[in-house]
Amino acid sequence: MSTIDEYQGKEVTIYFNPEKCIHAGVCVQTLPNVFRVNVKGPWIAPDNADAEDISALAHNCPSGAITYKRHDKDKQELPPFVNLIKVLENGPLAFLADLEVENSEPLIRATLCRCGASKNKPFCDGKHNEAGFYATGEYDITETKPMPQHAGKLAVTLLKDGPLLCKGNMEVCSGTGKRLNSTKEAALCRCGASKDKPYCDGSHVGIGFTTG
Numbered sequence: 001m002s003t004i005d006e007y008q009g010k011e012v013t014i015y016f017n018p019e020k021c022i023h024a025g026v027c028v029q030t031l032p033n034v035f036r037v038n039v040k041g042p043w044i045a046p047d048n049a050d051a052e053d054i055s056a057l058a059h060n061c062p063s064g065a066i067t068y069k070r071h072d073k074d075k076q077e078l079p080p081f082v083n084l085i086k087v088l089e090n091g092p093l094a095f096l097a098d099l100e101v102e103n104s105e106p107l108i109r110a111t112l113c114r115c116g117a118s119k120n121k122p123f124c125d126g127k128h129n130e131a132g133f134y135a136t137g138e139y140d141i142t143e144t145k146p147m148p149q150h151a152g153k154l155a156v157t158l159l160k161d162g163p164l165l166c167k168g169n170m171e172v173c174s175g176t177g178k179r180l181n182s183t184k185e186a187a188l189c190r191c192g193a194s195k196d197k198p199y200c201d202g203s204h205v206g207i208g209f210t211t212g
């Protein structure tokens with residue numbers, strides 16, 4: 001289980017999980033008074049902005065490294081109405097869903113590795129940059145029927161030495177948000193070698209991919 005840093009304020013407590021951070025920069029760019037770079041001591045100051053603004057910022061943190069607890073109890077983050085998986089250009093799969101990743105606590109936002117290089121699998125740790133992972137986030141749209149339900153639990157099973165098996169209502173989207181596929185089951189490549197990205201095509205066997 002990873003270490004989560006806690007920063008308690010008057011109206012909101014902010015949690016930061018450094019192992020999940022992919023350095024998207026949303027926090028330091030949006031609320032630099034709260035998420036302060038190059039300071040001595042605690043770098044997160046929850047009382048330097050409204051709880052509403054901090055909540056909105058956390059909802060935009062793709063990796064889920066930033067989460068929060070509002071002290072007014074009816075204002076906690078809720079799962080989305082539509083479970084989304086965005087395929088990020090040269091990067092991970094960004095989930096926004098009522099998410100149950102095997103061996104992990106319940107999540108709403110998470111970035112899962114799709115290049116195979118992360119040392120923190122199934123989560124992305126930014127190693128795709130070092131690994132020179134090159135893969136578009138734009139793919140052909142699959143013909144799918146509209147689904148009556150878009151929400152509910154989305155379970156991700158980590159197949160050994162193989163893909164992420166996702167089961168539940170989901171929309172797979174391009175990195176720019178174009179809907180590619182509405183489905184209830186998808187095996188998503190996490191070795192980086194599939195010729196049918198973002199889906200697994202069995203190439204993990206040929207490259208000897210291991211998940212450790």
Ligand code: FES
Pocket residue numbers: 162163164188189190191192193194195199200201202203204205
């Ligand atoms: S996990 Fe990449 S091809 Fe199967």
